[in-house]
Amino acid sequence: MDRATRLGGNRPADESKEPKELKEPKGFSVMAGWVGLRRSLALCWTATAAFGRSLSVCGAISLMGPGLGLVPRAMEGIRDLAAHRRELALRWSGVEIPGPPGPLPPVPEGASGVVARYRWIMSDPQTRREYVWVLVDPLAGALLACLPLALVLSGAWGIFLAFFGVPLSAEWDGLWYQFIPIEGRATAVLAGVLGALQLPLALWAAPRVVRRHALYTRAMLAPSESELMAGRIRHLAATRSDAVDTQMAEIRRIERDLHDGAQARLVAMGMTLDAAENLLETDPEAVRALLVEARESSSKALAELRDLVRGIHPPVLADRGLADAVRSLALTCPVRTEVEIDLPGRPEMPVESAAYFAISEVLTNVAKHSGADRAWIDLRYDHGTLRITVTDDGHGGADVSRGTGLRGIERRLATFDGVLAVNSPVNGPTLVTMELPCVLPSPKTTSS
Numbered sequence: 001m002d003r004a005t006r007l008g009g010n011r012p013a014d015e016s017k018e019p020k021e022l023k024e025p026k027g028f029s030v031m032a033g034w035v036g037l038r039r040s041l042a043l044c045w046t047a048t049a050a051f052g053r054s055l056s057v058c059g060a061i062s063l064m065g066p067g068l069g070l071v072p073r074a075m076e077g078i079r080d081l082a083a084h085r086r087e088l089a090l091r092w093s094g095v096e097i098p099g100p101p102g103p104l105p106p107v108p109e110g111a112s113g114v115v116a117r118y119r120w121i122m123s124d125p126q127t128r129r130e131y132v133w134v135l136v137d138p139l140a141g142a143l144l145a146c147l148p149l150a151l152v153l154s155g156a157w158g159i160f161l162a163f164f165g166v167p168l169s170a171e172w173d174g175l176w177y178q179f180i181p182i183e184g185r186a187t188a189v190l191a192g193v194l195g196a197l198q199l200p201l202a203l204w205a206a207p208r209v210v211r212r213h214a215l216y217t218r219a220m221l222a223p224s225e226s227e228l229m230a231g232r233i234r235h236l237a238a239t240r241s242d243a244v245d246t247q248m249a250e251i252r253r254i255e256r257d258l259h260d261g262a263q264a265r266l267v268a269m270g271m272t273l274d275a276a277e278n279l280l281e282t283d284p285e286a287v288r289a290l291l292v293e294a295r296e297s298s299s300k301a302l303a304e305l306r307d308l309v310r311g312i313h314p315p316v317l318a319d320r321g322l323a324d325a326v327r328s329l330a331l332t333c334p335v336r337t338e339v340e341i342d343l344p345g346r347p348e349m350p351v352e353s354a355a356y357f358a359i360s361e362v363l364t365n366v367a368k369h370s371g372a373d374r375a376w377i378d379l380r381y382d383h384g385t386l387r388i389t390v391t392d393d394g395h396g397g398a399d400v401s402r403g404t405g406l407r408g409i410e411r412r413l414a415t416f417d418g419v420l421a422v423n424s425p426v427n428g429p430t431l432v433t434m435e436l437p438c439v440l441p442s443p444k445t446t447s448s
Helices: 030-062 071-093 113-121 125-136 140-145 147-171 187-221 225-278 286-311 317-319 324-331 349-370 407-413
Strands: 336-342 373-384 385-392 419-423 431-436
Touching: 030 071, 030 125, 030 140, 030 147, 030 187, 030 349, 071 113, 071 125, 071 187, 113 125, 125 187, 140 147, 140 187, 140 225, 147 187, 225 286, 286 407, 317 324, 324 336, 324 373, 349 385, 349 407, 349 431, 407 419, 407 431
Parallel strands: 336 373
Antiparallel strands: 373 385, 385 431, 419 431
């Protein structure tokens, strides 16, 4: 399994190797034209898929019977189709289309009838936008995407008429090619020349049509600024609540550790010193033993305080940075772990800490639950994002929705607008991908 594979979308192997057109193509290239023609044909095919989805959702809406019935399932299919179209727009044209700011709205309880189904779709702006798009795309999107194919077919027809146009015109009692009436050999050849000129025109237009189609898709599917802002506010409110809860839980843990550990030992040491003071004149030997006991208590209290501080912010992370701290985690992990790191600098301390403890939690899960023999950590910085992948060859089956470990990592990363993706099929392997937006303000201080 390729450890560098990103989660969140299946890409056909043949299409992933095609060159990307990240901006308006300039000039003419036969290779780019053929690639654009292939992509325009693929967009025509996806328009037929949109037509099928539009029929399914319209049929589900008009179906008499069990309330909302199949409408939510049909809208989920439309959302998947829209996500695929967003991926094509980004991969083929470099046009980024923001995804939905939130999931589908919940189905109202007790709703029934056609009006209730339309009201459910139209109540959410993104759902309404996708519904309108799937109705319009089979016509407008298909006409735009099929323009290069129409030029190719028209050109092929013109070339055909150059050879067979005269007898066909006589048999059909007149024949036209665009604005040219086929009345003799000269007009047939003129139709062939015009048709031949349309073939390179189709290759020139194909990549431009693909980009125009991506821009059209963005105009149809992209959320408005107010929707994006509302989604951002909801996300910030949720992550702020999680951050506050996590911080309070950490404070309670520190209080509990201090109360049950170092504080108890310090209290015991004070009582020992008080007893030694009372016996100082009457029993010097007992005082000596009490002082030894007090010294041992102070050493244990100091060790517990060091462990507590290490749990808050490990010294190796503070002194050596994230790269060496991750290598230290790999060395202490019971599962044989290989590390590959490419960091041109040090992230900010909060981001370093979040990444360190996230990796630590993932390795703990690998050691406890995966049954793996080997694990791999890939840590690198790419275009403003800290990307971390942890892979193991265990039995798989990891699920964020089950258990608190991965969910806790997800909440920790969300505080910094980070994301967690888990790909863990049954029988493995498991790939955990984490991304944290960050900057690297300081130069690299450790080798990688």
